[in-house]
Amino acid sequence: MGIITVLWEKWTEFRRDFYKITVAAMISPLMYLIIFGMGIQTTSHGEPYLHFLIPGIVAMATMTGSFSAIAQNMSVQRLYEKALDQVMVSPTPLWQFILGQILGGSLRGLYAGGVILLLTFPIRTDLIFNGMSVLILFLNGMVFSTIALTLSFLAKSYTDAPRYTSYIIMPMSFLCNTFFSTDQMPNGFRQLISLLPLSQASGMVRSISNGEKPGSFGFVVLFLYLIVFGLISVLFIYKKKNL
Amino acid sequence: MIELKNLTKCFDGFTAVDHLSLSIESGEFFGLLGPNGAGKTTTISMISTVLLPTQGEILIDGKRLDRKASEQKRKLSVITQEYSMRQDMTMEEVMEYQGRLYFIPKKTIRQRTEALLEFAGLLEYRKRTVRHLSGGMKRKLMICRALLIEPEILLLDEPTAGMDALSRRQMWNLLRRLNRNHMTMILTTHYMEEAQALCGRVALINRGRLQKLDTPENLITELGAFAVDEFAGESLVSRYFHDREEAIRYLSGAGADAALRASTLEDVFVECAGRRLM
Numbered sequence: 001m002g003i004i005t006v007l008w009e010k011w012t013e014f015r016r017d018f019y020k021i022t023v024a025a026m027i028s029p030l031m032y033l034i035i036f037g038m039g040i041q042t043t044s045h046g047e048p049y050l051h052f053l054i055p056g057i058v059a060m061a062t063m064t065g066s067f068s069a070i071a072q073n074m075s076v077q078r079l080y081e082k083a084l085d086q087v088m089v090s091p092t093p094l095w096q097f098i099l100g101q102i103l104g105g106s107l108r109g110l111y112a113g114g115v116i117l118l119l120t121f122p123i124r125t126d127l128i129f130n131g132m133s134v135l136i137l138f139l140n141g142m143v144f145s146t147i148a149l150t151l152s153f154l155a156k157s158y159t160d161a162p163r164y165t166s167y168i169i170m171p172m173s174f175l176c177n178t179f180f181s182t183d184q185m186p187n188g189f190r191q192l193i194s195l196l197p198l199s200q201a202s203g204m205v206r207s208i209s210n211g212e213k214p215g216s217f218g219f220v221v222l223f224l225y226l227i228v229f230g231l232i233s234v235l236f237i238y239k240k241k242n243l
Numbered sequence: 244m245i246e247l248k249n250l251t252k253c254f255d256g257f258t259a260v261d262h263l264s265l266s267i268e269s270g271e272f273f274g275l276l277g278p279n280g281a282g283k284t285t286t287i288s289m290i291s292t293v294l295l296p297t298q299g300e301i302l303i304d305g306k307r308l309d310r311k312a313s314e315q316k317r318k319l320s321v322i323t324q325e326y327s328m329r330q331d332m333t334m335e336e337v338m339e340y341q342g343r344l345y346f347i348p349k350k351t352i353r354q355r356t357e358a359l360l361e362f363a364g365l366l367e368y369r370k371r372t373v374r375h376l377s378g379g380m381k382r383k384l385m386i387c388r389a390l391l392i393e394p395e396i397l398l399l400d401e402p403t404a405g406m407d408a409l410s411r412r413q414m415w416n417l418l419r420r421l422n423r424n425h426m427t428m429i430l431t432t433h434y435m436e437e438a439q440a441l442c443g444r445v446a447l448i449n450r451g452r453l454q455k456l457d458t459p460e461n462l463i464t465e466l467g468a469f470a471v472d473e474f475a476g477e478s479l480v481s482r483y484f485h486d487r488e489e490a491i492r493y494l495s496g497a498g499a500d501a502a503l504r505a506s507t508l509e510d511v512f513v514e515c516a517g518r519r520l521m
Contacts, residue, residue, distance in 0.1 A: 005343040009329075012336055082327035086388075089291040089321050090344035091313040238310050241295040242254065 002092035006100025007107075013073075014108065024068070025112035029061045030119060036179060054120050054127055055206040056178035058113045059140055063198050065112025066141035067169055070105040070148035075161040078152060084243070094237045098149065102230065105145025106138050113137045127209035136214065139222045140201035146229035153236040153243070177202035197225045244268055245290070245396065245427070249299035252285050252451075259285040261451035262299070269304075269395075270425040272418075274432065274442035274459075276508075278516045282451035283431035284324055287400045290429070291321045303396070317345065320394035324401040324431075326381045330374040334365060334384055337373060338391055345392040352391070359387040378405050386414070396427045403437060415440060435509035445508070447515045454515050462511045470510055473501035481510060 014021060037050040077083040087097055117129060151164045176182070176198035182190055193199055200221045204214035237243065245267040252260040260282040267273045275283045288294040290301055292310045301308040303315040328337050335356060342352030360366040363383040373381060382405065389397060399418070403411045411434075418441060422428050432438050438445055439459045447455040447462075455462060467483030469490035474480070483506055484490035494503050 001346060002344075005340070008343060009340060012332065016331065077329065081330055082323065082325050083329045085291065085293045085321070085323060085327045086341065087344060088293045088310065089316060089319055090341075091317040091346070092344045093313060094310055239295075241297070243293060 002096030003100040003103065005092060006097055007104050010069075010100075010104030010108070014111075021108070021111075022115060025061060025065050025115050026119065028064070029057045029112075029116045032057055032060075032179075033116075033120065048125075050123060051125055051127060051209075052181075052206070053179065054116075054123075054125060055209045056202045058116050058120075058129075059137065059198060059202040059205050060173050060178045061116045062106075062109035062113040062137045062141045063144045063172065063201070064109075064169055066105040066109030066144040067148045068165065069108035070101055070145045071152050071164055072158075072161040074101070074149060074152035075155045075158045078243070079155060079158045088243065095234050098230070098233050098237060101149055102142050102145045102233075105148065106141030109141030109144065110134070110138055113141075128211055129205075129209060132214065133205050133208045136201055136204045136208075136218070136222075139219070139226070140197060143197045143201075143222050143225045143229070146226055146233060149233045150229050150236065153233065153240060172196060172198045175199075177206070195221060197222055244302075244304060245429070246302040247286070247290075247299070248302065250286065250289060250296050250301065251298035252282070252289060252294060253297045259451050260289070260296075260448075263448065263451065263453055264299075265446055265453065265456060267427065267429060269427055270422070272422045272428045272430070272441055272443045274430050274438040274445035275448065276432065276435070276438055276445050276512060277448040277454075280450075281448045281516070283448065284400055285451075286448075287321065287323075287398050287429070287431060290398055291319065291323075292316065317392075318395040319398065320389040320392050320396070321398040322385050322389045322400065322402045324404065326373075326378075326385065328373050328381070328385065328388070331372055333372050334360065334369045334376075337384060337388055341388045341391050347392065355391050355393075356387075359390055363387050379407070379410060382406060383410075386417075390421075394426065396429070397421065399428060399430045399432075401431055401433065403432070403434065411437070435507065435512050439508040447512065449516050455511070459508045459511075463506050463508060466506055466511050466514060468506050470504050470506045471497060471501055472504065473497050481513075483510065483514075 033053065037053045147168070152161065155161065175193050176196050178198070182193050182199050185193055200218035204218040207214045247263055247265050250260055250263040251258065263282070263286065275286060277283050285294060289296050290308070292308065295309070303318060306312065306315055308315045329340070332340065338356040339352055357366065360369055363386065365380060365383055365387065368376070368380065373384070376384065386402065403414050406414065415437065418428060430438065430442060442459060444456065444458050445462065446453055467485050469484045469487050470481045471484070471490055471494050472479055472481050482493065484493065490503055494501055
């Protein structure tokens with residue numbers, strides 16, 4: 001029930017800011033597609049670079065869409081508007097609030113990814129996107145919503161949210177299997193980057209788009225992130241003394 | 244009944260509330276008074292579970308209150324000092340969100356929202372977003388939101404701050420009416436005349452510690468029901484007397500600018516808190 005309340009809240013937010021959300025979801029991925037995919041026309045493993053780029057950009061869009069839907073919003077609600085107090089004093093079980101935020105954030109990420117897929121649709125790439133791709137993108141969105149939630153509970157000021165984007169989202173966007181394969185990285189660094197959630201999500205979506213089966217290791221990594229950050233979020237909301 | 248047992252809250256070595264223990268009966272109108280930084284808002288925040296105590300506990304009807312205690316939290320509603328609302332929601336959405344958080348059926352939410360916004364004179368603005376409301380309208384909306392759930396216990400943290408005199412009187416009447424219907428009220432306020440007019444009992448706290456706890460009448464009687472104000476240099480000094488004749492005798496020997504009046508709760512507050520501040 002509490003989950004539905006949070007999803008309703010997210011829906012009112014989405015309805016109100018529909019154009020802003022849609023434009024924001026499109027701009028950077030579209031720029032990357034135009035510059036790297038169409039402007040600098042290269043090939044990767046004998047294939048047009050766009051074939052490599054599109055799955056990565058879609059995964060990246062779900063990451064940024066989910067993260068920004070939660071990190072900024074929750075920090076402002078907690079520290080500036082104090083609107084989180086309304087939730088804290090209410091009888092809604094707080095774990096349901098957390099789960100609602102994670103699902104709501106993930107849906108926003110999925111929407112952002114969907115917008116990019118729609119935009120790339122006219123480019124005839126023969127890439128495959130199926131139900132499994134949606135599931136992976138949804139899971140990726142859940143992971144980044146959960147990370148955003150944890151960070152927003154740690155934020156000391158509502159201006160911290162843009163900093164988190166600079167520290168986490170920006171480096172991951174460039175390093176995690178979006179623009180180039182992690183296989184090309186030096187030893188040690190490659191293994192580290194491969195363990196980051198976006199590397200796994202991009203890799204799995206790319207495998208599907210090429211007609212291959214995604215490896216189960218990626219699911220394990222994503223679920224691990226989801227469980228760890230989910231538990232931290234729940235722990236914070238129930239136990240943090242000065243929320 | 245609400246019981247605060249040995250309630251303590253520390254922030255980075257600073258003790259905001261210091262071993263506060265008191266009981267508030269069901270249906271009571273209780274005032275929590277003290278100077279700025281006394282720990283009033285911190286206490287309210289702990290009762291609303293936004294802050295967790297460093298030590299001690301809060302019981303509602305004998306059951307421990309914490310963030311998991313949905314049954315006890317269902318009885319509580321709070322009007323905070325700050326406007327704690329989503330700024331991008333409309334009035335209607337704020338009310339619906341509140342109703343949903345308390346699992347109130349949608350039809351009931353709609354009916355109560357209309358009645359409350361009508362009562363507060365806000366109905367015609369129900370589609371307006373919170374950020375476009377005046378301070379007074381936001382305050383009224385917070386009251387409507389708190390009352391939507393028909394709570395058993397209403398926590399009021401400076402509810403009339405920033406209100407004009409007329410709105411404040413209307414608010415007093417509303418709070419009295421709600422209290423007559425057995426709603427327990429816990430009020431923090433800077434306005435001593437407000438506490439004296441509304442509260443059956445008041446607790447004076449300073450630096451997080453309980454200084455006095457009694458009815459306003461008893462506290463005034465204890466101080467002295469008669470006050471003589473006179474100037475000592477540039478400072479206004481008040482002297483308190485239990486006996487009217489004694490006060491008149493003192494007045495006759497005092498300067499021409501001295502005046503006799505009835506003591507108020509503000510005198511108790513100033514005597515209790517003010518001396519420590521000086």
